[in-house]
Structure formats: C-alpha cells, structure tokens
Amino acid sequence: MACFTVPAVEAIAVTAVYIAAKKKEKKNQLPKVAQGSTLAKEEPSITWSKRLSWLLALLWGGVLLLAFEHFWHGEIVPFPPFLTAMATPEDTAEMLHEMATVGVSMAISVTALWGVICAVAQAKVRSIKKALAKGNA
Numbered sequence: 001m002a003c004f005t006v007p008a009v010e011a012i013a014v015t016a017v018y019i020a021a022k023k024k025e026k027k028n029q030l031p032k033v034a035q036g037s038t039l040a041k042e043e044p045s046i047t048w049s050k051r052l053s054w055l056l057a058l059l060w061g062g063v064l065l066l067a068f069e070h071f072w073h074g075e076i077v078p079f080p081p082f083l084t085a086m087a088t089p090e091d092t093a094e095m096l097h098e099m100a101t102v103g104v105s106m107a108i109s110v111t112a113l114w115g116v117i118c119a120v121a122q123a124k125v126r127s128i129k130k131a132l133a134k135g136n137a
Contacts, residue, residue: 001075001085001095004066006103011059018052025049044128055114
C-alpha cells in the first residue's frame with residue numbers, strides 16, 4: 001500500500017546529507033587545488049559523498065520501482081487522497097501497520113546492504129594502499 005514511503009523519507013533525508021557532504025568536500029578540496037596538488041599524488045580513498053550516492057541510488061531506485069508497482073495495481077491514484085488505503089479508517093490503520101513493519105524493514109535492509117557494500121569497498125581501498133606501499137618501498 002504505502003510501504004515505499006518509509007524508504008522515500010529516508011532517501012529525502014540522505015539526499016540532504018549528501019548535498020551537505022558534497023559542499024563540504026568541495027570546500028575542503030579548493031585549498032588543495034590552489035596549492036597545485038594533483039589527484040595523482042593523493043592516496044586512494046572513497047569520499048563520504050560517494051558512499052552516500054550509492055545509498056541514494058539504492059533507495060531512490062527502490063522507491064521509484066515500488067511506487068510504479070503500486071500505481072500499476074491501483075493502490076496509488078492521481079487524485080486525492082492519492083493512496084487508496086486512506087479511503088477508510090480501517091484501511092488507514094492497515095496501511096500504517098504495513099508502513100511500520102514492511103516499510104521500516106525495507107529501509108533497514110537497504111541501509112544494511114549499503115553498509116556491507118561500503119565495508120567491501122573500504123577493504124578494497126586498504127588492499128590497494130598496501131599494494132602501493134609495497135611498490136614504493
């Protein structure tokens with residue numbers, strides 16, 4: 001019914017954090033560029049905004065697919081109340097229960113998967129750093 005709204009709210013919040021992180025990284029990178037450093041001299045790393053972009057892709061992709069699926073099955077309509085489950089109080093209670101169970105579990109699962117992806121990526125970066133350190137020694 002409306003389970004996709006919970007990950008949608010998370011995606012909106014993460015989008016705000018992503019924009020702030022991107023601005024901060026750009027602000028921190030300007031002095032480096034002014035001093036003439038190049039990216040080739042820097043150690044390999046994955047920025048926080050890059051990691052957040054992965055989470056955003058997972059969240060927004062899932063939200064859009066689920067919204068389309070709910071629209072396809074007539075659970076979302078282009079006129080108020082937009083969600084057919086809000087037509088009666090009984091349906092609204094069922095919808096809220098689904099959001100609290102299915103929606104929250106989907107959001108937690110996607111975020112946990114993102115955590116695993118970030119951990120694997122960080123392990124790969126560490127192995128690259130070790131290989132570079134051996135090559136320079």
